Amino acid sequence: MLAPALLAVAALLLWPLGRVVWMSFQDYGLPQIVTGTSNYNGLDNYADILGQSYLWTTVLPNTVLFALACVTLTVVLGTLVALLLARLSPLWRTLTASAIMTAWAMPAVTGTYVWIWLFDPLGGAVVTGLDGLGLVDAGDTNWFTDRLGFYAIATLNVVHHGFPFVAITIFAGLLTIPRELHEAGIIDGANAWQRFWAITVPSIRPVFSVVIILSTIWDFKVFVQLYLMPGGSGANPDVLNLGVWSYVESFAQRQYGMGSAIAVLLTLLLLGITTVYIRTLFKESEEL
């Protein structure tokens, strides 16, 4: 009974993963796709990628800094919202949770278009609003062409889409903390900040770990939110992250071997992060 499911997963996840590694050792272009022949070039793709200053000055900083910013903001905002939810009356809690759900449910594609529209240089709400206040000049403001502006908008988009999961998960964790702990803390004269770090965080440390791991994994491989933004699909090389670079190399340049090698590097990066996190998780559960 397990066989069909295992077969499907093996054929559609494990086999392609093996194949992408195999393709990354080749100069795999259109001719290879059409004829199905192999064209090995050893480690050339990897040497090419790792030897480029483009990787080290643009793509890697974009990927890492963007992911770090997104994870930090998502987790901080999600935690604050969870703490707020815990203090609301049941009615407001349900209402707020439903509102948060809409942010989570919004598909990445449509959400991204809405943020593009909000920040559109020609008549978008933010530019027009700030122009009306005299803060920017609508005529020569285009945040999408600027690397920092581009990523600021993408960060806003990703955090908006990602914080509900963190908030709901941490809120569920908060409910498991016995009230007595906080009451004891209050009697001992601890303020809210001290109680958060001394009681809340240690009590639900595993929940925080899971939330941080998943957010990190997701934010390192953000694709749609960047690719759909103006210039994000390769027209502006300054704003690519590893995932988009891999896709553009493959499907715009038809360098499938190069694209595969970049994808393998990104996978290894994520594998490394996951392993480190899982190790710390297990260490913590041993200590407990």
Place this chain on the structure above:
Amino acid sequence: MTGTPRATALTRLGHTAALAALLAFTLLPVYWMVTSALDPRAGARGSSILPSGLTLDHFQRVLDQGGFGRFLLNSALVGVGTVLLAGLLALLAAVAVARFRFRFRTAVLIMVLIVQMVPLEALVIPLFVQMRNLQMLNSLIGLTIVYLAFSLPFAIWMLRGFVAAVPREVEEAAYLDGCGWFRMFRSVLLPLVAPGLVATSVFSFIVAWNEFVFAFTFLQDEEKFTAAVGLHRFFGQHTNDWGAVMAGSTLITLPVLVFFVLAQRRLSHGLAAGAVKG
């Protein structure tokens, strides 16, 4: 908690302000999308909070000229196909894992993790080549099969919890009454895990409905476009027609919103059940 009435009032004020800011931030995109879609002069809207009027023209335009009717139908077909396939395979696998004392809990968890961890680019390149060889690039069936792989591990994980929650005694009672395994499965187990199946189906449907990268890479024929790819094409052709782009976005978002709100409870329950029971 905090001594004086004045401090309490201040805390309450702080809570209210935080709540208002949170709701504004959370609901802004949905609100802006829907109101822009209804605004007859959406492109000239600027930062005015209320739309200048209400009209369904934009919706009519994307459905008639943009071909969104076709795109939405394609997305629905792919979604339903994914739900049926994933539901069937996941149910069988979940029963096996939950009932037959395999030590597959870790294996399923690792599969879920792999699906979460592997970047889509690492899969889209080899699967593109594979599907090209199989002549399934421009087909909705090919796309459905790919989505199956993405929703399956998670679906197994969720359903496992629901199956494990059914008391073993209920099954044994059915056997005592002379049922064979299939009869027991159909008349006892299936009705009891039906809520879990609903939650899993909603999840699988949303995965398929929202997916962009594979649909965008695989589908070349406009007849076959799913809604997300259709929206991308439409935006490329009518970049500044924001009313229509937002109308298309609304059409794609609404079904997901409805599903999410309806299944919210069961989804979170399923997540918890998958993790705890067993």
